[in-house]
Amino acid sequence: DAGITQSPRHKVTETGTPVTLRCHQTENHRYMYWYRQDPGHGLRLIHYSYGVKDTDKGEVSDGYSVSRSKTEDFLLTLESATSSQTSVYFCATGGAGSTDTQYFGPGTRLTVL
Amino acid sequence: AQSVTQPDIHITVSEGASLELRCNYSYGATPYLFWYVQSPGQGLQLLLKYFSGDTLVQGIKGFEAEFKRSQSSFNLRKPSVHWSDAAEYFCAVGAGGGADGLTFGKGTHLIIQP
Numbered sequence: 001d002a003g004i005t006q007s008p009r010h011k012v013t014e015t016g017t018p019v020t021l022r023c024h025q026t027e028n029h030r031y032m033y034w035y036r037q038d039p040g041h042g043l044r045l046i047h048y049s050y051g052v053k054d055t056d057k058g059e060v061s062d063g064y065s066v067s068r069s070k071t072e073d074f075l076l077t078l079e080s081a082t083s084s085q086t087s088v089y090f091c092a093t094g095g096a097g098s099t100d101t102q103y104f105g106p107g108t109r110l111t112v113l
Numbered sequence: 114a115q116s117v118t119q120p121d122i123h124i125t126v127s128e129g130a131s132l133e134l135r136c137n138y139s140y141g142a143t144p145y146l147f148w149y150v151q152s153p154g155q156g157l158q159l160l161l162k163y164f165s166g167d168t169l170v171q172g173i174k175g176f177e178a179e180f181k182r183s184q185s186s187f188n189l190r191k192p193s194v195h196w197s198d199a200a201e202y203f204c205a206v207g208a209g210g211g212a213d214g215l216t217f218g219k220g221t222h223l224i225i226q227p
Contacts, residue, residue: 033214035214035217040219041219042203042217042218042219042220043157043203043205043215043217044217045213045214045215045216048213048214056213058213058214090156090157092157092214100207101147101159101162102147102159102214102215103159104149104156104157104158105156106155106156107155107156
């Protein structure tokens, strides 16, 4: 499996506070992704990156921003957390975009009170 | 845009029985298809994938899946399930040639009865 770590693994925060989730990979994969998983919705793409400083929006990007300053790190920021952003967040990496296998991190469980 | 439908939210199977999980996709061109499994509290693990060639693909843990273009389906099968197969199963489709992510179905929760 690809070496993908996410931090923190669990976080509880309050509405209106900023939150940053980190994804770190050791596989030198070009592509990185952030998904959120909610009951009854499966996984939905938030943002993705196709290289350092190259990012784009996914299906559910409102309220989220991302940054990628190094190949190995992909940050997801909730500028002002809302209760609707309570979810499990997964980072994934891949070598060739949507035509290649994506490898998933262990997830971050975020609760916004 | 592509989409994936997993018609069964929950499936209950007796240990040792055969299993088939259904997946239907919508995509205009040749799809890239995946099955992932998620154990409770864990991330997703790839079971198998189809890109081209033989329409019957073999995966890990004794799983296989068959791509049927005429039915827009990619059903997952296993001849004899084990209690450890209890998990959430996700079918996903990739658009091909793009940098964007996969589109996932909503998942099928597999329960194994002793």
